[in-house]
Amino acid sequence: MAVLARLREVDRSEPAERPLRIERRVFGRAPAHVRVEARRLANTLSALRRPLVNLHVRDISLGGLSALTEHPIEEGEQLEVYLPSVNGMPPWDAYGRVVRCETSPLGYRVALEFEPRPAA
Helix, strand or coil: CHHHHHHHHHHHCCCCCCCCCCCCCCCCCEEEEEEEEEEECCCCHHHHHCCEEEEEEEEECCCEEEEEECCCCCCCCEEEEEECCECCECCEEEEEEEEEEEEECCEEEEEEEECCCCCC
16 A cells, blocks of 8 residues: 555646646656566467566556567556565555557557456
8 A cells, every 4th residue: 555655646746737738647657767577467379478578667657557678568468567666665566458569669668557456
């Protein structure tokens, strides 16, 4: 819960003025430069061949994260990510769904939307 409280603080610290473009995000983002390993939960051939992917997290919010990776990940694919201490927040586990994976000069830019953890 301390993680959620810390992310809420970041959300409140955003400037009151926003650019003219329409922002669809519900939660503000905080920069985060950390490398993490994500476990792919899909049973696709590409996920079975490469069950772990390295993510270079660029920013994070209560709703998800944006990261760079060397390998493409299918939209809709579910990932499990262990996030170490970031921006003074304690480490935590996250579970999410890939909502976007686009080519980038540095590989692939992935947007992960957090979801509740699956029941055992």
